[in-house]
């Protein structure tokens with residue numbers, strides 16, 4: 001792993017045995033985890049510990065279970081086997097300490113909300129009863145908007161913001177509860193390169209300053225390649241966990257997909273050639289332990305298309 005614990009993070013936050021963490025200090029711990037919908041096994045045999053301040057990228061083709069992984073961490077989707085603890089307890093109990101940046105959401109319900117409203121929901125939306133509208137809350141909202149560079153459009157309805165501006169506000173909303181874990185589900189979708197960079201820098205700054213663990217689902221590794229400590233690669237044939245250098249190799253992805261996949265490194269970028277990315281991934285039929293061993297490939301995991309992902 002590259003730099004599992006950012007130097008800027010106070011030791012108490014990183015926690016050798018932090019309150020609300022597991023014995024190992026992990027903020028997320030999965031053991032033999034399996035997630036199924038009916039008879040459809042999406043992933044299985046998942047053993048993973050995410051540490052404070054770690055940046056974990058979750059990669060994989062359409063339908064490989066990336067969003068389901070995030071939903072499990074949020075306590076919205078139960079495992080079908082194995083165990084999952086978040087901050088040492090159940091995912092639901094940990095909810096208040098988990099920030100969530102969803103995929104670019106349907107805007108219709110939020111279009112008239114102002115940026116500051118969304119961030120305020122992040123602060124007090126979890127609470128029952130009357131919401132405090134104190135000066136302290138207003139000041140906190142302003143601080144958060146400033147920290148994500150969104151002060152200039154604090155009072156603009158979301159429907160009038162660009163995709164990149166909205167993502168800044170959503171990150172602000174996710175940071176409003178001072179989370180120890182930040183879950184981001186494809187936050188870069190439909191953003192141009194400048195906005196991708198701005199969003200990834202915001203997320204990285206947060207984990208470096210506060211030791212917030214980041215679980216970052218993405219189709220595209222390159223915008224976060226320099227930040228990622230480890231990759232969880234979900235594929236039709238199983239999964240693999242390791243550093244980008246370990247996982248993103250021709251040998252590793254060829255084993256995961258059960259077909260020839262070439263991983264090229266061009267000017268510091270990763271280019272994957274030949275990985276199928278169809279929406280209908282077949283169910284798993286085999287599994288092994290994670291880390292250095294790729295799972296066997298399920299029958300039928302044959303590429304329909306050849307894809308180059310720059």
Ligand SMILES: Nc1ncnc2c1ncn2[C@@H]1O[C@H](COP(=O)(O)OP(=O)(O)OP(=O)(O)O)[C@@H](O)[C@H]1O
Nearest residue numbers: 037042060061062063064065066067068069280281
């Ligand atoms: N609530 C559900 N009930 C039944 N099947 C589901 C449900 N949610 C997801 N699935 C199926 O589980 C599989 C994994 O879905 P998931 O959305 O987690 O994949 P993903 O990797 O995030 O995909 P994408 O990259 O397309 O967003 C898919 O085959 C999907 O159709």
